[in-house]
Amino acid sequence: MEERRExxxxxxxxxxxxxxxxxxxxxxxxxxxxxxxxxxxxxVGKGTVFHRFGSRTGLMRELMNERARELEQAVAEGPPxxxxxxxxxxxxxAFLAEVAALAARNGNLLAAHEHAVLTSKSPEPRESHPIYxxxxxxxxxxxxxxxxxxxxxxxxxxxxxxxxxxPVASSLRAGAHERLAxxxxxxxxxxxxxxxxxx
Amino acid sequence: MEERRExxxxxxxxxxxxxxxxxxxxxxxxxxxxxxxxxxxxxVGKGTVFHRFGSRTGLMRELMNERARELEQAVAEGPPxxxxxxxxxxxxxAFLAEVAALAARNGNLLAAHEHAVLTSKSPEPRESHPIYxxxxxxxxxxxxxxxxxxxxxxxxxxxxxxxxxxPVASSLRAGAHERLAxxxxxxxxxxxxxxxxxx
Numbered sequence: 262m263e264e265r266r267e268x269x270x271x272x273x274x275x276x277x278x279x280x281x282x283x284x285x286x287x288x289x290x291x292x293x294x295x296x297x298x299x300x301x302x303x304x305v306g307k308g309t310v311f312h313r314f315g316s317r318t319g320l321m322r323e324l325m326n327e328r329a330r331e332l333e334q335a336v337a338e339g340p341p342x343x344x345x346x347x348x349x350x351x352x353x354x355a356f357l358a359e360v361a362a363l364a365a366r367n368g369n370l371l372a373a374h375e376h377a378v379l380t381s382k383s384p385e386p387r388e389s390h391p392i393y394x395x396x397x398x399x400x401x402x403x404x405x406x407x408x409x410x411x412x413x414x415x416x417x418x419x420x421x422x423x424x425x426x427x428p429v430a431s432s433l434r435a436g437a438h439e440r441l442a443x444x445x446x447x448x449x450x451x452x453x454x455x456x457x458x459x460x
Numbered sequence: 461m462e463e464r465r466e467x468x469x470x471x472x473x474x475x476x477x478x479x480x481x482x483x484x485x486x487x488x489x490x491x492x493x494x495x496x497x498x499x500x501x502x503x504v505g506k507g508t509v510f511h512r513f514g515s516r517t518g519l520m521r522e523l524m525n526e527r528a529r530e531l532e533q534a535v536a537e538g539p540p541x542x543x544x545x546x547x548x549x550x551x552x553x554a555f556l557a558e559v560a561a562l563a564a565r566n567g568n569l570l571a572a573h574e575h576a577v578l579t580s581k582s583p584e585p586r587e588s589h590p591i592y593x594x595x596x597x598x599x600x601x602x603x604x605x606x607x608x609x610x611x612x613x614x615x616x617x618x619x620x621x622x623x624x625x626x627p628v629a630s631s632l633r634a635g636a637h638e639r640l641a642x643x644x645x646x647x648x649x650x651x652x653x654x655x656x657x658x659x
Contacts, residue, residue: 412643415639416646422622422625444614444615452647
């Protein structure tokens with residue numbers, strides 16, 4: 262009984278910490294989001310945050326991974342058009358809208374990660390990151406399904422790379438993900454065909 | 461007579477220096493392309509290079525600007541499809557192929573510039589550079605002409621940004637500009653319509 266309650270407490274704490282970090286990152290540049298601040302916002306001790314996530318970097322990474330896992334699950338077994346069952350164009354439009362929203366919500370986090378990568382001595386390329394690889398695989402498969410004649414892998418890199426690129430990245434941090442999602446939709450429906458005709 | 465010959469010599473030297481720098485940058489990483497090496501390759505004295513271009517950075521900037529001017533001229537008054545007279549889709553396909561080729565030819569130069577910008581204390585954003593602005597204006601106008609219903613300015617940023625983005629940028633440096641041009645063409649013809657139908 263006692264043990265089960267402890268496990269439930271731990272899971273609740275973990276969620277509270279991740280939500281607090283996400284909320285703080287929405288409002289503040291990442292260098293101002295300290296472990297102390299996250300702990301205070303989540304209503305837990307600083308030691309609890311370190312115990313659960315190891316470090317500030319560990320917390321940031323886990324936040325990004327959790328968002329990515331939710332999206333992956335929705336793609337694999339959620340309802341269409343994000344999940345299976347819709348035509349490839351509509352699945353891709355839905356997926357890129359989710360990715361744009363995720364990037365907007367976690368823009369400060371992405372920017373911090375990006376800056377760390379670009380200025381590090383031995384940068385790990387973005388395109389070898391497991392989340393990027395999984396997104397690239399999904400986008401490539403949908404393009405190839407709709408247009409077997411094109412270079413799906415390269416076009417997938419072109420579409421996903423946009424997220425990391427100025428001035429798109431800074432407009433995403435300012436919350437313009439619906440504008441980006443609409444332009445993704447125009448490009449994707451043009452390439453793959455789809456329900457929305459030309460204007 | 462004497463003065464005219466001097467001006468002709470100066471123009472020849474200037475061209476020889478730019479060609480030498482371009483040739484060296486094609487074969488070597490930019491940090492290995494010194495003024496001394498460029499001067500030796502061009503068959504002029506080191507002082508002549510400094511006299512004409514002020515500094516190594518000045519030489520690199522002038523090389524990029526010259527390429528951009530040639531392209532701008534071809535767009536403004538050259539034969540179609542790059543120049544006026546072709547449908548917007550075909551003009552845009554031709555323009556992006558030129559831009560991809562230019563980026564591939566000057567990939568080491570672009571990478572050096574990019575790295576300098578990203579690691580500088582007060583980076584000048586890429587999208588405020590005169591060359592970028594001029595390319596963005598042209599791409600935006602062609603998209604708007606073919607598809608008045610889409611967000612032409614944002615899609616132009618999406619298409620042009622790809623050039624600076626890994627893994628596309630590194631494949632360009634390896635000479636894969638025709639592959640990129642083909643994918644640009646697929647995206648553009650999808651968006652704007654055009655002579656090449658779906659496969």
